[in-house]
């Protein structure tokens with residue numbers, strides 16, 4: 012299959028390169044010195060036994076409380092032990108447990124945050140209560156109680172500290188993980204059938220990495236101070252094993268007769284804590300500098316088959332048939348009311364209407380990708396001989412990508428910025444088609460060529476930030492085609508693109524439908540786009556389909572006053588017709604779902620409305636195969652006047 016398109020150029024070499032460099036914040040001299048100091052301290056203390064001048068426990072009673080000399084660089088303590096050797100050896104006893112506390116804090120806090128972010132309100136509620144419980148416990152009292160009942164085991168004490176610290180870690184990471192899960196590339200991964208573990212590992216965890224690093228550096232510094240404090244109070248390692256807290260405790264006893272003893276350990280401890288904090292600050296600064304400014308996206312959820320009515324068996328030749336679909340917010344208003352549409356194989360169905368009419372909710376229902384707290388409450392979605400409503404998440408994963416795929420309105424956000432186009436394309440190809448790396452690469456190149464990219468080799472090596480909007484949307488379309496789906500849901504696929512690129516993408520979609528037999532559900536505000544691309548149309552208003560039929564029938568002979576008003580407000584003026592000074596607009600706005608009236612939902616804004624319009628109105632047959640939900644139709648399109656409530660659908 013080939014698509015004729017204009018050549019697409021990659022941005023000039025002046026664009027940012029894909030070569031990974033150390034982030035700018037970490038290249039500052041202060042941060043480099045801090046990092047070097049930490050590396051030095053960790054390496055020196057971990058290898059102390061092999062190179063320090065004296066064993067840490069070696070005593071020389073002829074040299075007690077001596078100042079620095081060539082033999083004892085930092086002097087000796089009250090038993091004539093070499094302070095330098097003890098300081099270096101004691102480092103590991105302080106740093107090791109601090110690292111353990113950090114590992115436990117993140118080992119518990121990160122999975123909790125991922126779990127709560129992924130599994131919605133109930134999981135979040137449970138994890139948050141556990142975190143609140145941990146936060147409510149007084150850390151010092153718990154540690155002392157632990158020492159009192161179990162004894163002085165430094166590593167175990169620090170593991171308990173790590174557990175207590177997992178609560179603030181969870182609290183900080185939860186909001187971020189939730190926000191990352193709303194990114195379109197996470198939806199795109201789910202649409203491609205990627206399992207939940209893989210979504211977390213590939214898309215959520217990398218996004219948490221900087222925050223984890225910042226928090227880890229801070230907790231490490233805190234862990235060292237807490238370990239030192241405990242050792243100072245006598246809850247450190249058993250005598251004569253050195254630790255920084257223990258050395259400070261020893262020095263404190265000689266503060267009047269040998270104040271120098273306090274200096275080496277105090278300075279090393281302070282420098283280590285300052286270095287860890289310096290690195291945390293630099294990472295935090297870097298995170299703020301590079302954080303993308305994005306408008307919040309919608310959260311993704313799943314089908315919750317509550318109160319789903321068993322549906323009749325569908326025997327039509329439609330590829331997908333939606334019957335009487337109701338979507339609602341848990342304990343809240345209905346967002347989609349009784350939508351029925353069908354998509355024939357190899358055709359394009361346009362869902363049109365103003366913002367807030369329920370187009371996206373309807374489209375996302377087809378993939379089970381509704382926001383958290385929103386669910387299909389009634390109706391059926393028949394596809395491939397089964398009802399998608401009520402399928403489990405696992406069953407839906409098998410449908411997403413392989414049978415129904417989706418492209419969104421923001422291609423730049425739908426691609427994960429962390430990975431190259433090649434990686435993002437070959438992963439699903441290997442999974443869907445069960446092919447090896449080389450074959451997957453070849454298929455990826457073919458798909459890129461198929462979506463009109465003239466330089467697929469280069470694009471395959473690129474990262475999303477190196478692509479223009481139009482190229483990114485082409486890559487997203489290629490990504491959607493990796494599982495050879497039968498149906499593609501395109502939610503305003505050209506909204507974020509400029510006009511010339513919009514035309515290219517529409518021409519690409521048209522060509523794909525024509526050459527591959529793909530069916531498309533196109534969500535759009537734009538009647539011009541729908542007229543251009545679609546075979547059938549469903550006009551939505553306030554959660555209902557108010558008119559449907561073939562594009563030619565509905566647009567040439569609109570029956571519903573809302574369709575008529577949309578057509579009058581449409582800025583696409585046919586060639587040869589006079590351009591009016593001002594386009595008519597539809598007065599008022601779409602009411603919010605909680606204010607939808609019982610009767611015709613458009614009545615408040617309709618010039619033809621009468622008292623009878625405020626009684627319930629059913630959809631009636633129109634345009635041969637379509638419907639209209641109006642008792643004052645504009646045209647003769649209606650074959651059965653839907654004038655009475657309860658008229659046949």
Ligand SMILES: Nc1ncnc2c1ncn2[C@@H]1O[C@H](COP(=O)(O)OP(=O)(O)OP(=O)(O)O)[C@@H](O)[C@H]1O
Pocket residue numbers: 309310340346364365366367368369370371372373382383385603604
């Ligand atoms: N997560 C949510 N919780 C509650 N209501 C929601 C949620 N998401 C959307 N809605 C509401 O559902 C209704 C339908 O929204 P939907 O996004 O489907 O409209 P749309 O026609 O696709 O609009 P647009 O073209 O702006 O995307 C709107 O009133 C919207 O405010």
